[in-house]
Amino acid sequence: MAFVNLKEKEIQVKIVYYGPGRGGKTSNLEYIHRKFANRINTEMVTVKTHGDRTLFFDFLPFDIGVINNFNVKIQLYTVPGQIKYNATRKLVLRGVDGIVFVADAMVLRREKNILSLKNLQENLSEYEKSIFKIPLVMQYNKIDLKEQGIPLLPMATLERDLNSKLKKTSFASSAVLGTNVIETLKRIISLTVTSIKKDLK
Amino acid sequence: MSYTLGQEQLDSIEDILNQDLIDNGVRCVFLIDMAGNIIANLDNGEKQHDIYSLAALAAGNFGAVSAMAKIIGENEFSLLFHKGKKENIHFNKITTEFLLITIFGNDISLGFLRLKVSESVEQLKDILKPLLSS
Numbered sequence: 001m002a003f004v005n006l007k008e009k010e011i012q013v014k015i016v017y018y019g020p021g022r023g024g025k026t027s028n029l030e031y032i033h034r035k036f037a038n039r040i041n042t043e044m045v046t047v048k049t050h051g052d053r054t055l056f057f058d059f060l061p062f063d064i065g066v067i068n069n070f071n072v073k074i075q076l077y078t079v080p081g082q083i084k085y086n087a088t089r090k091l092v093l094r095g096v097d098g099i100v101f102v103a104d105a106m107v108l109r110r111e112k113n114i115l116s117l118k119n120l121q122e123n124l125s126e127y128e129k130s131i132f133k134i135p136l137v138m139q140y141n142k143i144d145l146k147e148q149g150i151p152l153l154p155m156a157t158l159e160r161d162l163n164s165k166l167k168k169t170s171f172a173s174s175a176v177l178g179t180n181v182i183e184t185l186k187r188i189i190s191l192t193v194t195s196i197k198k199d200l201k
Numbered sequence: 202m203s204y205t206l207g208q209e210q211l212d213s214i215e216d217i218l219n220q221d222l223i224d225n226g227v228r229c230v231f232l233i234d235m236a237g238n239i240i241a242n243l244d245n246g247e248k249q250h251d252i253y254s255l256a257a258l259a260a261g262n263f264g265a266v267s268a269m270a271k272i273i274g275e276n277e278f279s280l281l282f283h284k285g286k287k288e289n290i291h292f293n294k295i296t297t298e299f300l301l302i303t304i305f306g307n308d309i310s311l312g313f314l315r316l317k318v319s320e321s322v323e324q325l326k327d328i329l330k331p332l333l334s335s
Contacts, residue, residue, distance in 0.1 A: 095236020
């Protein structure tokens with residue numbers, strides 16, 4: 001639910017990183033925070049449990065500059081990935097404008113990715129939003145683990161499991177190293193801003 | 202789903218908040234939507250807060266408390282208030298989509314604040330209701 005402030009000439013946009021637990025959603029935000037440290041003048045807000053897992057959400061606001069005379073403020077959120085935190089996941093999705101689905105490319109997590117995507121679809125439908133229509137980018141994370149000999153799902157399998165019906169743009173990424181993190185972000189911002197423009201016409 | 206507020210509407214909102222709250226000694230007041238976007242924010246010039254983070258956390262907190270209310274069979278909790286040593290924070294829902302948050306010191310009583318907040322809320326409703334009535 002983007003808010004357009006005609007007085008300040010400002011648009012506020014909410015983008016949520018969704019996906020299974022330990023998939024790298026927080027790592028995405030941490031990388032973005034490091035990379036754009038000069039542009040982001042606030043600390044990343046994070047509500048964690050003792051075990052360093054996201055309990056409620058992480059939050060990172062930043063300005064992307066002026067588009068069509070409007071100053072665009074992007075608010076990035078992550079959800080807690082663990083299954084038991086569905087109530088808080090639903091809360092974070094409220095008013096979402098765009099989503100990055102961070103899947104875990106490890107063979108071990110195949111089932112978890114599928115369940116999390118299904119859960120996203122269910123939670124969106126509670127807000128009367130369709131997973132097919134909302135701006136969404138897929139990110140297959142942890143490709144750096146291949147070098148350590150950890151078995152990863154082939155990209156074709158991930159695409160078939162998660163993206164065969166959705167047909168969204170996808171990136172193979174490493175949130176820890178920053179591979180394709182910014183590309184993912186740029187893509188979701190551009191899709192979301194385009195969709196908001198259309199929405200306002 | 203996006204929504205827009207124009208200069209005139211935002212000016213009226215700020216006038217209401219200034220007259221009812223800031224002029225009566227509230228340190229800081231902000232109007233947000235449940236997605237965590239900030240519609241208006243005013244303060245008395247004494248302190249600057251990281252309002253974007255505050256708004257995100259406030260929307261999340263409010264959502265969490267509402268969900269707790271439902272679980273125990275309440276529609277909602279009518280008083281949402283956190284008391285600190287020097288600063289206090291008060292939340293008030295305006296329609297289902299908007300939230301008014303005030304930060305105030307111990308020089309204002311909670312009763313007086315609630316009275317002033319509810320006066321503002323009534324006026325704000327007139328401006329905000331048509332926006333997201335669906």
